[in-house]
Amino acid sequence: MLGCVCYQIPGRGTGSSIYMQALGVAAVVNPASLTARCLLPSRAVGVRSCSSMTGPKTAKSSLLFRQLFEKESSTYTYLLADVSHPDRPAVMVDPVDKTVERDVALVQQLGLKLLYVVNTHVHADHVTGTGLLKAKVPGVKSAISRASDAKADVHLDAGEKIHFGDLYLEVRPTPGHTKGCVTYVTGEGPEQPSPRMAFTGDALLIRGCGRTDFQGGDASQLYKSVHSQIFSLPKDTLLYPAHDYKGNTVTTVEEELQHNPRLTKDEKEFKRIMQNLGLPYPKMIDVAVPANMVCGIQDPVAMSAV
Numbered sequence: 001m002l003g004c005v006c007y008q009i010p011g012r013g014t015g016s017s018i019y020m021q022a023l024g025v026a027a028v029v030n031p032a033s034l035t036a037r038c039l040l041p042s043r044a045v046g047v048r049s050c051s052s053m054t055g056p057k058t059a060k061s062s063l064l065f066r067q068l069f070e071k072e073s074s075t076y077t078y079l080l081a082d083v084s085h086p087d088r089p090a091v092m093v094d095p096v097d098k099t100v101e102r103d104v105a106l107v108q109q110l111g112l113k114l115l116y117v118v119n120t121h122v123h124a125d126h127v128t129g130t131g132l133l134k135a136k137v138p139g140v141k142s143a144i145s146r147a148s149d150a151k152a153d154v155h156l157d158a159g160e161k162i163h164f165g166d167l168y169l170e171v172r173p174t175p176g177h178t179k180g181c182v183t184y185v186t187g188e189g190p191e192q193p194s195p196r197m198a199f200t201g202d203a204l205l206i207r208g209c210g211r212t213d214f215q216g217g218d219a220s221q222l223y224k225s226v227h228s229q230i231f232s233l234p235k236d237t238l239l240y241p242a243h244d245y246k247g248n249t250v251t252t253v254e255e256e257l258q259h260n261p262r263l264t265k266d267e268k269e270f271k272r273i274m275q276n277l278g279l280p281y282p283k284m285i286d287v288a289v290p291a292n293m294v295c296g297i298q299d300p301v302a303m304s305a306v
């Protein structure tokens with residue numbers, strides 16, 4: 001596990017809490033007081049009624065953020081929570097079955113209420129922890145893109161928002177590594193984390209990108225997805241991938257626009273690079289894909305005993 005020390009930095013912004021990860025770059029500040037608003041679209045996940053949103057709010061949203069690592073598959077799991085909200089509601093992105101005990105313990109220790117476990121896509125290299133988390137944490141809902149065709153409690157479409165307290169993640173479709181890949185991006189606005197943060201799954205890796213040779217992969221589509229949905233974000237947006245094989249933890253749009261050895265090329269050259277990666281298939285692909293199409297629950301009878 002990398003960087004799980006939480007620092008609270010006083011005196012920044014207008015009294016808001018800042019939580020900073022030890023090894024990551026993420027420093028999340030929400031300086032502005034919330035004002036009366038009703039931004040939730042009817043398709044938003046975690047919809048609250050507009051009446052509960054009226055009237056000025058004086059509380060400030062503070063993001064608690066953790067980047068967690070599973071070493072066998074080099075997978076990052078992310079935990080986000082609104083710790084200004086009395087319920088401390090939380091969302092987990094891309095958990096791994098092997099580290100669910102650790103993740104549940106962390107959620108409990110931090111006093112969080114886990115609302116959603118969301119996946120960026122149907123992973124091919126590890127079994128998601130989603131099913132185990134659903135069994136261990138009462139009330140938690142699984143979510144994945146509708147385009148993935150995978151089973152889940154909530155199917156997400158482009159532009160939908162996953163709300164946790166006063167914070168949210170926006171769903172951006174980024175197919176190409178798989179047909180159902182999405183990137184989750186923190187909200188836009190004065191009360192949302194700044195800089196923004198994007199959880200890119202395997203669409204964008206640090207100085208790389210997801211392979212495109214199975215699960216509906218398509219190099220042209222991936223190129224367009226990354227350029228239109230990720231590189232169009234503000235330059236300082238922090239990018240958090242689902243994997244890193246070299247010990248990196250985070251990058252930015254600006255860094256990848258300058259230094260990504262694949263995605264800085266034109267589309268033709270990108271396709272040529274992707275056709276010649278020569279990577280062996282992930283060792284667990286035959287187990288992982290069918291398991292992840294059902295949120296990691298391969299045997300419902302066995303799971304009911306968990």
Ligand SMILES: N[C@@H](CCC(=O)N[C@@H](CSS)C(=O)NCC(=O)O)C(=O)O
Binds near residue numbers: 125209212282284
């Ligand atoms: N060796 C690993 C799998 C490594 C791999 O193929 N990673 C994928 C993401 S997980 S499907 C990938 O897209 N890699 C791109 C790259 O450039 O490395 C295993 O056997 O599990």
